[in-house]
Amino acid sequence: MVDATAPPYAAHGRHLLLTLEGCEPAMLDDLVALEVLVRRAAEATGATVLRQIVHGFAPQGVTALALLAESHASLHTYPEHGAAFWDCFTCGDACDPQRSVAVLVEALRPRHIQRQLVERRLALP
Secondary structure (H helix, E strand, O other), rough: OOOOOOOOOOEEEEEEEEEEEOOOOHHOOOOHHHHHHHHHHHHOOOOOOOEEEEEEEOOOOOEEEEEOOOEEEEEEEEEHHHEEEEEEEOOOOOHHHHHHHHHHHHHHOOOOOEEEEEEEEEEOO
């Protein structure tokens, strides 16, 4: 039910997309380490982690998801390529997904990073 008396939530945010290449393959298949890493990276943005899901694939690879009070974060790994994709969207102005980069770089040690930051907002008056 919509509360007509509540002030409208800021319908905008920042969406960070990273491609991390040249990472240590063993780290990219460690479910426990990646669960901790996703939490640390998400919290570094200023976000609140509500829930996490981590799934390992056969023969390798992991998807780690974090549901945030401010939106979501995900890490998809490809150990066979030494690569990972990071996706972090935070609503409003309180969080900055770019603060997750240093945490990810420290843990995964990529040799190459592609970064895209998308400012998203509704076209409301």
